[in-house]
Amino acid sequence: MALLEVNDLHTSFFTPAGEVKAVNGVSFFLERGKVLGIVGESGSGKSVTAYSIMQILEKTGKIVSGSVKLDGQELVGAGEKVMKNIRGNKISIIFQDPMTSLNPTYTIGHQLMEAILLHTDRNKKQAYDRAVEMLKLVNVNEPEKRMKQYPFEFSGGMRQRVMIAMALACEPDILIADEPTTALDVTIQAQILELMQKLQKEMGMAIIMITHDLGVVAQMCDEVIVMYAGSACEQGTADEIFYNPRHEYTKGLMRSIPTLDNEGEKLHPITGTPIDLLNMPKGCPFAPRCDAAMKICLRQRCDRMTINDDHVASCWVNVRNSMENNNQEGGKAK
């Protein structure tokens, strides 16, 4: 059984302007010890997917339907009491901005110990020792001294380390990292990613890595979900997604980023702008920007279709291609 099972998750925000379907039917499995990447542009619903799993949505947001199962236990509708025990204990999250996600009025030590005292039976002394141990684990120098300091005395990279220490203090089964390195510089990003990989190997937890940076995905993830306008348009192993993309949006993304190989060539941007979630079309949400769009794309959404064992995509172009292949083969047979 998979550690985390998300099935047809729908999350909406009810705003004065109308219902915003931020997550529109996302399903995935997460196995123990695996790293799952969720990529997409801003507004594609990648963070909301994570917040829905943790049930830390804003007041206007609501899980409309779907299920989230952790170790077989259903979390949707389980109630706040159950969720309190799960957050920080079974599933932890680190946020993008280490500057604002720590409380500036408490010491680092206080904030680290808070989570440990809340979720484990340790007494204060043991919690202190555990906090120091965690700081050591994430390579913070002089942990005893650092325990007494306030967040403003830490640099961005150091704060993100503290966030990681805090998230891992109770040895969660799943760590959700919401753009953990976006606010950091390249060399610091490398340190943090390295650290996360090391800790993941040592502690054996699963990671959900939310990012817009395809480079980070390529480096960290075993499996990838590509999201567009609230739907998972393609998911599969990292190699499949990067070397054999089967959704027009993913293909467009791959063509639009500078890599080591397309130096000197023109980039091929995706035309148009991301879709307005308040006015979702009936068909494929990417169709208005898609060069290969057909009539059916505008009328009807494509279901998830299996490309191979490691790969599913929801794109009509695959259907057309396979039909053409069949026809050709049929022609040859005659």
Add this chain to the structure above:
Amino acid sequence: MNKQPLVEVRNLKEYFYVNTGLLKSTPLKAVDDVSFAVHKGETLGLVGESGCGKTTVGRTLLHLYKPTGGEIWFNGKQIKTRQDVREFRQKTAMVFQDPYSSLNPRMTVSDIIGEPLDVHKLYSNKQERQEKILELMNRVGLNSEHANRYAHEFSGGQRQRIGIARSLSVDPEFVVCDEPVSALDVSIQAQVINMFDELQDEMGLTYLFIAHDLLVVRHISDRIAVMYLGKLVELADANEIYDHPLHPYSKSLISAVPLPDPKRARENKRIVLAGDIPSPLNAPSGCPFRTRCPYATDACAETMPELKELSTGHFVACHNVEKIN
């Protein structure tokens, strides 16, 4: 390519004085003794981590900050007097990072784009002004029917286009682009990058392209300069610096770039630097990189190495560069 320098800075310095005590202020050396030239028609990329002074170089270069020391030359003429600065500004422009805060929310698009025209009095009558604005909007791919809308009605990518149209309104020769695509989504980034390329071809522009995304910089630049803590540490052709970085900082910076290619990412040997970038208020003596450099020697603590030309067009500032490579 024409190797004639269009813009040249010599020993540029920009210090900000920061209050560190009751009656004490300490100079923050944001840019310290930086010299380079940007050739006509080329794109010079400027990379480095936050706080290394790359934005300050761009701004001081355009006299948005008064330089603390050093010289700025444009088209073979030093910019000294106020009159020089005024003329210089008419031939240069800047595109800012944040398309949200760099456009006045109370002005319409046509007023935003037209403001530099007003300042420099670049039209003879109202109709000419309007024609110029509409032409600029078409040039950057904005619908000219939207001229009377306000900035908030546009998406991030379109706002950046407005910013670019504004910078092009004075018909500049030289444009400083300060992280112009960092705030944009990946699919929009490519649109804007391509537009920079096209505008350069059409209008013969010269760019100083400041960014922290190294793959983007490599894509758009002819040459790349690497900065660390206010100093220039390496300068070379874009491909050369990627394939054969010589300075230990550039090496780690380039190896740290996450490659969007799983197989290569797995093989890529990252050189992970220890520690953080030191505070520029309290910069290390000698070479500023020595505190994080795996090859630092005593000499590094004493003097800042000069920027030397090691092979044609490849400049490095490192005492131990021969030993390392």
